[in-house]
Structure formats: C-alpha cells, structure tokens
Amino acid sequence: MALILSVPILTIVSSVFEPTGDNWQHLKDTVLSEYIGNSLLLICGVGSCALLIGVSTAWLTAMCRFPGKNLFVWLLLLPMAMPAYIVAYTYTGMFDFAGPVQTAIRDWTGWGYRDYYFPQIRSMSGAIAMLSLVLYPYVYLLARSTFLEQSVGVMEVSRTLDCGPWTVFYRVALPLARPAIAAGLSLVLMETLADYGTVSYFGLGVFTTGIFRTWFGLGDYTAASKMAAVLLLFVFALIILERVSRNKAQYHNSSGKLTRFSEYRLQGFKAWGAFATCSIPLFLGFLLPAAQLFLWALETWSDMVDERFLELIRNSFLLGFGAAVISVLLALFLGYGKRILPGKTTIVSIRTASIGYAVPGTVIAVGVIIPFAWLDGRIDSFMQSSIGISSGLILSGTIVAVMFAYVVRFLAVSLQAVESGLGKIKPSMEVAARSLGCRPLETLFKIHIPLMKSSTLTALMIVFVDVMKELPATLILRPFDFNTLAVRAFELASDERLADSSTAALTIIFVGLAPVIYLSKIISQSRLEQGNI
C-alpha cells in the first residue's frame, strides 16, 4: 500500500538516471542556475522574515502581559488560512501602479509616472514579504508551545540568578527552543519551495515555475522531472533538518509538570511596542487583504455567483471531501498497522508514504502523470489488441489522478493526527478493556473510535482545507475543462481580473478559517489547563 503511494517520488528520483535530452542540456546551460539562485534567495528571505516575526510574537504572547495579549494568542494564527497566491494578488491590486494607493498618492501630490519611488510588489522582495506573512505562524506555533512548555523552571532559575528578560531570552529560552524553532522553520521553507501561485504570478523564475514552463512550454517531460528531482534534493535536505530537530525537541521536552510562569508585565511604550509587533503581521497578513477581497467581492459577487460558480464549489468540496476521507482511512489503516505490527518494514513504509507532504505539488503531479500515462498506454494497447476498442485515458486525464496526487501529498497530515490520537490510547487501556470481557473488535468500537473521534475530525478537516487551497498539482492533473475554486481564482487573477476572483478567494479563506479557529481553540484550552495546575 505504502509502496503505491511512493510511486510518484520514486518516478522522479529514477528520472535522474534517464538519458538527457537536448532540452535538459539547454536548460542546464541557461536557466537552471537562475532557478537555483532565485530559490535559494527566496528561502533565505522567507526563512529570516518568518523567523523574526514568528519568534518575536511567540515570545511576547508566551511570556509577557500587554493589552490584547489573550486575543493575539489565537488571532496571530489567522494568516495561516490565507493561501499565499491570494495574498499576493490582493496586494498587487492594492499597491500596483494602477492600484488605489498609488493613484491616491498621484492625485494628492500631482506627481506623475516615475516622479516618485514606490516599492515594486511584483518582485523577489514582494514574494518574500507575501510568503513570510502567511507562513510565519508555523514558527509561531511551535516556538510558542516550547516557550510555554519547557523553560518555565529553567527561566525562573535564571531570573533568580539575576537575568533580565533580554538575557533570559537570549541565553536560556532561545537556545532551549532552538530545535522547535528549526522544525517550524523547515516547515516554512518546505512550503516556500512548494509555492507555485505566488512566484508564478510575480513572474519569478524558481523551480516550481521552471517545471511548469518545461512541462507546458517545451513539452519535455523528462527534463521537467529532472528539474523536479533537483528540487527534491532541496526538500530532502529540509526533511532531514526537520527530523533531526524534532528528535532533539523531544529530548528537551521531557521536563515534568507545567507550572505557570509569572509573566513579564509590560507597561507604557513597551506595552505599545509589543502590541504593534503582534498587530502588524496580523494586519498585513490577514486583515488588510481580507478586507480588500471583501470590498472587491461586494462589487462583483452578483456577476460571479452563477451556475458555474456553484459547480466550482461542488468540485472543490467533492475533491476535498473525497481526498480527506481516503487519506484518513488510509492513515487509520497504517497507524493501526504500525501499532499491531511494529516491525521495521511497517515503519519504513509509513515513513516513505508520509514524505509526500514535504514534496511540492508540482513534483508530485509530474511524478503521478508519468506512471499513470504509461499505465494508460498499456491498458489502451491491451484493449485494442484484445477487443479492438480504445480505452483512452482511464487514469491520467481524470479525477483519479488528481485524487491520487492529493492523497500522496496530504497523507502525512492525516497520519500525524491519527497517530497522535492513537498515542493517547495507552496499551494498558486495550488490555484493561479485554480483561473486562471485550473482544478485540468490540474494543475498537468502545475504546479506540470514541477516543480518536476528535483527532480523526482534525485530520479530515485539515486535509479538506489543504485540498481546497491546493493549486499546482490541480493545474497539471485536472481533467480538461474541470475547475476548482483555487484554480479559478488563480486564473482570473492571472488575467488581471482581480476583483472578479475575490469571491472564489474569499470562499477558500472562509473554509480555511475553520481548522485555524479549531486549532486556536485547542491552544487556548491547553492554556486554561495550565492555569489550573
């Protein structure tokens, strides 16, 4: 089972060994170094911005008391609901030359074109800003929970040893939280590498856009998959970084009971500084673009909401729901299998199957379509030779391929949720149930299923939303004339019909808010529990 799921990645890896065509040589001579350079620049930029925003807000909301702090704890997560490409074109609409902001400046000052300096949104630094604004919550989440969890005792000790807040931060809290921060950072970087919508809208040459150009522009599948293989190399480096830092984080987390840390009370300009630090990313990452989209949607929704729009919603929901159910069922199967048969093979196959999440959608799409097309060709020629009918494309041009790609990409998400749910059920509970007269199947229904309800729901929800937002794999794999909300929003935006795309974009954001709010509810619950101890 897990083997089937790793087919796309294996396809990409094996493409390295295929003979090189002219196109590949040409690409290597011309654009490859540009792609590598741009990708590196992008991940460095996004990485450092996300670190700065994520760690500072995490520290402030975990350790300090200032006006609005309790709200910020969960509000700061909201940008997670924003797909980067939507934020990107919203900002473009607002700050472009023809946008309301620059127009207002010109009207007010009477300046003309090129009379003044205004930062170019559609640029590398623009892309870095957009991606950091929506991705910093990964760092924020992980950093904040470690600040809360591990360092309380240590930090109190350092306070008794005459350390001021800044010293505690630099000398104690930051080094202790480093593994968790690194794990969050590697998630940010994976998402950055996987991003297609933003970079393509901004016209930047990085790997994901390069794969698209090679695929659709040159029609060279081998070259495209070789490009994908180079991208995979980066991704694997990040996976290793993440794994290593997670292991270390586990090691550090073993401190016993949680006690409530006496927060630093911030007053005067310090309090306002903290307020600003937290509200700027929230404003720029969520409130401003959401408000702009809302204004646009007010103007255009009556034109946009029609039969076709309803069909888009139906398609998106269908795909999201289908992929969510399939991947959660698979995750349950794999997770339970790991528990019953904790052999090496099981663990290795689960590891391989769950790498998908780190792999960019573009890469997976290429990896899916190559073996599927081959299989289709085989089936077709078999059908033609045996019954004389052409079966056409059964797999590669259909929803099957799209669904398969989603499952490969998002299985890890559901697997993680399911495994954490299973982890809460101690082995002794199973033993207890059986010693109280439950047969194995009855135990599953009486103990496992009720206890895992919430984590399974979380998994369903997250996969659903991820699929709703997914862009590159859908773009490559979707059947002819088949559209989703994400694809439509992106297409309209690419056609410079920004206002028209806002209704679809808002729908995606609205659905995406559900798991974010749910997540934040969990966070505030754990905070309450802490208060009780």
Place this chain on the structure above:
Amino acid sequence: MKRLEVKQLDISYGKKQIVFDVDFSLEESQIGCLLGPSGCGKTTALRAIAGFEKPTKGEIVLNGQKLNGSKTFVEPEKRHIGMVFQDIALFPHLSVVDNLQFGIRSWPRPQRDKRSGELLELVSMSQFEKTFPHELSGGQQQRIALARAIAPKPSLLLMDEPFSSLDVELREQLAREVRLILKQEKMSAILVTHDQDEAFAMGDYICVMHQGRVQQTDTAYNLYHNPANRFVGEFIGEGALLPGVIADTDTITTDLGEITGHLMESFKHGDTVDVLIRPENVIVAGANDNQAVITARYFRGSGYLYTLKTSGGAELLCLIPGSGGLQIDQSIGVRLQIDLPVVFKRPSPGTF
C-alpha cells in the same frame, strides 16, 4: 481446590527466555505478591496469567480449569480475570460510573447500578460518580481503577505495580486500604511490585523473583528472618554480610567474635562463609569487646542507623534507639546477638 495454580511456567520473547520454571499457587481469597527488582520477569508472568502472553511451557490452572495448552488457549476476555495497571488506564472518555460499569455492561440495569453504587461506597468515592478521570487525583483514580476491575466479581485480580505512579506517602496507606477492600470482597489477588514495603503491607505470602526464577515463596517474616539464599537475604530488609570461617558444627569465627547457633549440615570445618547481620543484631557493648569504627550515621526517627567498620574491614549496620550521642570516627565496642544465624557459603572467586 486451589484458586490458581501456576506450574513450571516458561515464557520467552522470541529467542530470549524471560521466565524460567515458575511455580506458585493461590488459595481462595488470598493475596499473593510477586516481588523482585525490575526486569525479573514478574510482570511477564502476570501477563501470562491474564492471557496476554503465551507461555512456551507449563500450565496455568484457574478454578481447576486449564487456561493454556497445546490445543486450548482461553482468550483474555474469557478468563474472568480483573487487572489493575501501573498507569491506571481509566477510559478518559467515560465518567467514573461508566468506567465502573464497563465490565458489567451486560448486566441488567438495576443490578448494574446497585453494584457500581456499592463499589463507589467501598472505595469511599460516592460523591464522584459523575466526575471524569482527569478531574481526580492519582490516588482517587487508582481506587476507581480497582473498583472497575473488581466490579464483574472476577475469579482473580491481578495488579501490576498499582501504586508506583503515586506519591510515596500515599503508597503504603493505599496498599493497606486496598488490602482491606479485597478482604471485604473476598477477592483472590496477585500483586506485582518491586517495593517490599508494599508487598509486606498487602501480601499474605510473597514470591521473590530474580532473573526470571522464583527465589523463595514465603511469608514476609520468613523472608526477613530466614532467607533461602544470598539474593533474598540482600534484597529483603537492611543488613550486611560479615565474612567468617566455620569453626565447628555450630560455631563460626568472625571479626566480631564467635557466632553460635544451629548450622546446616552441609557446612564443613574451614569453609569460608558470609553471615547475614541485620541492624538489630548488633548491640553496643563495653570497651572490652571487639571494636568497630563509626563511618556514617542516618537519622531514623526512633533512633540512628550507624554504619560500622570492623577491624577486618567489613561493614555492618547498627540501629541504636535514642538521641544518638555517637559521632563519626568514634570507636565503639560491639557484640552480636543472633539466635538463628543465616549463613551463606562464600562463592569461590571464579563462580560469581
């Protein structure tokens, strides 16, 4: 008829054998303990009785019925054996009363409610009926876990380190409480523990295990005063081994003079042996007696426990009641007062 008989039990995990030739039995409403250091195989033996491990050899017989064999293997849920765990394992999604009724869910409602009410009273937790496990303290949770296990009136109750996740002060108190509850319910039970105070507080008899084998099965008194071998002697209670030489059929010569008493016939003149000396065997005497130097002292409430070093370099423990006027490095005269000496042959250097 005995409630439980375990005969020549062998258990292996793969190629590694964990339990060797374990034998013990349990009478009606008796509480037995498996006591031993961690990794001695006691939990594995318990899991085999519950049906979660398959023995490679031997028999487990409950109420005269054989539970394992080459053809028959009674599944855990059919054995009618209750279990209490170290990590408590209450079902977090069920309230206290639902946890209690989990094992008796097939009973008619009135009987079920009556039984759970009875048990809540027995463990003095009636007011917590509707509470959820995470709202209870560790001790309360373990009481509910005990009540849950005995609710279906199992023929046997197994307890795997039930108190080790609790605070030290709570452990012995709860152990005594649980013993009373079990006696009231006329429950036959086996407790697995590494803590001898717990075993002493709970068990009618104790089976000491080490490296997968039963070392001695006896009452607490006999384990302390008449250990069957060197391991039991050192593991149970406090004490030290004093080297000596067999001088006669009833005399041993040591640094602290001669010890007399009945000795086993297998000892021959000139054998080198170790004599088990408990702290209460050492009496402070006058300056004419053998001298020992105090090397350490520990306050023990009713008195002080001293570590002494004899002229020959052997270390002894000595418990002296009172306010403790003796200082470290002081030399005192001591005498041994032993009725029945516990003597182990000293292993030759190559064999231990």
